[in-house]
Amino acid sequence: MKWLLITILFLSSTLIADDKIEIELSSGEVMMIDTFNAEGDTLYLYLPSERGFGKGHIPTAQQLAFEGSDVWVLDLHTSYMVPKHRSSINKFSVDDLIELISLTQDKGFKRLFFVTSGRGAQLALKAAHQWQSQYPGNTYLKGHIFHSPHLIKGKPELGDTADYVEVAKVSNLPVYMILPQYSTKYFRAKEILQTLELGGSSVFVHRLKGVRGGFHMRNEEDLTQTDLKVKADLGNTYLQASNLLSGVKSIAPIALSAHTSAKRKHTVNETTLKPYKGKSHIALQLKDLKGQKINLNDYQGQVILLNFWASWCKPCIKEIPSLVRLGEQLKPSNFKIITVNVGESAREISEFKKRIKFDLPILLDDKGVAVQDWGVYAYPSNFLLDKDGIIRYSYRGALEWDSPAIVKTIKTLL
Numbered sequence: 001m002k003w004l005l006i007t008i009l010f011l012s013s014t015l016i017a018d019d020k021i022e023i024e025l026s027s028g029e030v031m032m033i034d035t036f037n038a039e040g041d042t043l044y045l046y047l048p049s050e051r052g053f054g055k056g057h058i059p060t061a062q063q064l065a066f067e068g069s070d071v072w073v074l075d076l077h078t079s080y081m082v083p084k085h086r087s088s089i090n091k092f093s094v095d096d097l098i099e100l101i102s103l104t105q106d107k108g109f110k111r112l113f114f115v116t117s118g119r120g121a122q123l124a125l126k127a128a129h130q131w132q133s134q135y136p137g138n139t140y141l142k143g144h145i146f147h148s149p150h151l152i153k154g155k156p157e158l159g160d161t162a163d164y165v166e167v168a169k170v171s172n173l174p175v176y177m178i179l180p181q182y183s184t185k186y187f188r189a190k191e192i193l194q195t196l197e198l199g200g201s202s203v204f205v206h207r208l209k210g211v212r213g214g215f216h217m218r219n220e221e222d223l224t225q226t227d228l229k230v231k232a233d234l235g236n237t238y239l240q241a242s243n244l245l246s247g248v249k250s251i252a253p254i255a256l257s258a259h260t261s262a263k264r265k266h267t268v269n270e271t272t273l274k275p276y277k278g279k280s281h282i283a284l285q286l287k288d289l290k291g292q293k294i295n296l297n298d299y300q301g302q303v304i305l306l307n308f309w310a311s312w313c314k315p316c317i318k319e320i321p322s323l324v325r326l327g328e329q330l331k332p333s334n335f336k337i338i339t340v341n342v343g344e345s346a347r348e349i350s351e352f353k354k355r356i357k358f359d360l361p362i363l364l365d366d367k368g369v370a371v372q373d374w375g376v377y378a379y380p381s382n383f384l385l386d387k388d389g390i391i392r393y394s395y396r397g398a399l400e401w402d403s404p405a406i407v408k409t410i411k412t413l414l
Contacts (some may be wrong), residue, residue: 015072017071018035018036018037018065018160019032019034019037020032020033020034020035021035021165023100025096025099025100025104026099026323027093027095027096027099029079029080029093029096030079031074031076031079031096031100031171032074032075032078032079033072033074033075033385034061034072034073034075035069035070035071035072035073036061036062036064036065036070036072036073037065037070037293038064038065038066038067038068038069039070040068040069040070040071041066041108041109041110041111041411042069042070042109042110042112042113042242043069043070043071043072043104043109043111043112043113044061044064044069044070044071044072044075044112044113044115044238044242044307045072045101045104045112045113045114045115045153046061046071046072046074046115046116047074047076047114047115047116047120047121047123047124047127048074048075048076048084048115048116049089049116049118049119049120049217050085050087050088050089050118050119050120051084051086051118051217052075052076052077052084052088053073053075053217054217054218054219055219056216056217056218056219056220057073057217058214059231059232060216060231060234060235060238061073061274062195063234063235063236064235064238064239065344067235067239069239070109070112071241072104072304074081074100076092080092080093085272089119089120089122089123092123092337094123094126094127094130095130097123097127097131098127098131098409101131101140101141104269105140109140110140111140111141111142111242111246112140112141112142113142113143113144113145113238113241114127114128114141114143114144114145115144116144116145116146116147116149117146117147117148117149117186117214117217118147118149118150119150119298120150121144121149121150121151122149122150122151122167122168124144124146124166125151125165125167125168125171126167127143128141128173129170129171129172129253129256130146132172132173132252132253133253133255136252139250141173141180142173142174142242142245142246143173143174143175143176143242143245143246143248144173144174144175144176144237144341145176145178145241145242145245145247146175146176146177146178146179147178147179147180147216148179148180148183148184148185148186148213148214149177149185149192149216149276150185151164151165151168151192151195151196152164152165152377153165153166154303155276155396156375156377157278157375157394158276158278158374158375158376158381158383158394158395159276159277159278159279159282159374159375159383159391159394160279160289160375161375162191162375162377164192164195164257164344167256168195168196168198168199169195169198169199169254170198170199170253170254170255170256171196171199171200171201171253172199172200172201172250172251172252172253172254173195173201173245173250174201174202174203174204174244174245174248174250175201175202175204175245176204176206176241176244176245177189177192177203177204177205178208178216178237179205179206179207179208180205180208180209180211180212180213180214180215180342181208181209181210181211182212182213182310182343182344183209183210183212183213183214183366184213184377184378184379185213186343186368187342187343187367187368187371187372188372188377189205189207194362199253200250200251200253201250202246202248204241204245205268206237206241208230210226210353211226211227211230212224212227212312215227215230215231216231216234223338229301237374245258248284272395272405272406272409273384273393273395273399273406273409274393274394274395275392275393275395276383276384276391276392276393276394278375278391278394279375279387280316280390280391281376282391283373284296284297284306284340284370284373284374286340286363286364286365286370287363287364288361288362288363288364289346289349289350289362289364291346294338294361295361296385296389297389299336299338299389299391300387300388301334301362301387302334302335302336302387303333303334303335303336303384303385303386303387303410303413304335304336304338304383304384304385304389305323305326305335305336305337305338305382305383305384305401305410306338306340306374306382306383306384306385307323307337307338307339307340307378307380307381307382307384308339308340308342308365308370308371308374308379308380308381308382309339309340309341309342309377309379309380310341310342310343310344311341311344311348311349311352311356313380315379315380315397316379316380316398317400317401318398319362319380319398319399319401320356320358321358322336322400322401322402322403323339323358323360323364323401324358324359324411325401325402326401326402326406326407327360329402329407330407330410330411330414333414334387334414335410335414336361337360337361338360338361338363339361339362339363339371340362340363340364340365341362341363341364341365342363342365342368342370342371342376342379343365343366343368344366345364345366346364349362349364351398376387377395377396378397380396380397381394381395381396381399382394382395382396382399384409384410384413386413387413390398392413393409
């Protein structure tokens with residue numbers, strides 16, 4: 001019966017909320033909310049990631065409502081008329097969220113779980129921490145369900161260890177963390193867990209092998225069969241997570257440092273290689289597609305461009321043609337491009353190469369060891385090493401590698 005329900009939810013041509021409500025708060029802001037009503041005592045409060053909401057979350061919300069739990073989806077980007085952007089989360093009022101949370105408790109709900117992903121996790125942690133500070137002893141908030149939470153402060157330089165936002169270090173509510181394999185957070189589970197545990201949070205990690213990041217928000221036509229199978233049971237995953245989180249007794253929250261509200265300086269990304277300032281003499285020994293062990297030290301005397309990538313990463317795919325052209329342009333010289341695929345098998349890469357034709361050396365970082373050793377937090381990430389094996393330049397993101405400015409920089413090392 002349960003699988004029949006899930007099938008109906010995915011095939012339904014009327015994937016809409018039970019109700020769309022607007023709540024005017026004391027600040028004058030009007031909250032736009034999609035509700036999936038069950039008249040129960042448990043509320044799942046969906047907060048947007050920096051990308052906002054599409055319609056991919058609706059089947060799971062409907063499943064939760066069918067099982068007796070209410071879901072409120074806060075369309076904060078529309079409510080505040082804020083464009084979807086990585087900085088958009090910082091433009092939403094935490095005070096407004098506190099008032100809204102209080103209103104949901106007044107409505108009769110007995111327990112609340114936050115559900116969000118990406119940078120939305122920062123907003124959820126801030127709201128939870130502030131609400132607990134204003135209402136000490138109130139146990140209404142039971143925990144967080146996070147998909148690939150982005151809790152890193154700013155943009156860490158390549159080779160450096162990332163720092164995490166302060167609120168992540170003082171969180172005390174339990175966290176259930178869902179990490180798809182094909183996402184940048186999959187191999188960062190340990191450090192995210194350790195950061196959240198600093199404030200007393202109990203953290204449960206649910207790894208999803210073979211699943212793409214963002215599967216929970218994507219539409220059915222954009223998902224693989226593995227994605228679909230996991231998403232079809234996501235409502236049950238949330239229910240099990242909620243039972244787990246409800247059994248955790250939280251300690252009192254730690255106060256936030258006074259400096260945490262200081263604004264960051266925003267810088268404009270330059271599309272050119274940047275002088276590298278991180279740690280040096282980083283080891284790299286991985287197997288290639290044929291199973292042969294390759295050691296970076298074997299390439300002493302050559303200038304090396306080391307490129308970290310994944311086949312599910314669109315910017316990575318976009319820069320492949322220019323990498324190939326760069327290799328052809330500098331072929332006669334002591335220059336070599338070595339790519340490191342993160343988290344995928346030789347079979348998966350071979351299938352990818354049937355669609356995207358290119359001939360570059362590929363090493364396999366299937367356990368994420370090199371990613372952590374080299375301080376890589378986003379893909380693609382690139383390092384340019386001189387003939388002595390010293391990292392001279394780096395760049396996080398995709399580039400047109402055969403552009404004159406970049407070729408000129410590389411030639412200074414040849």
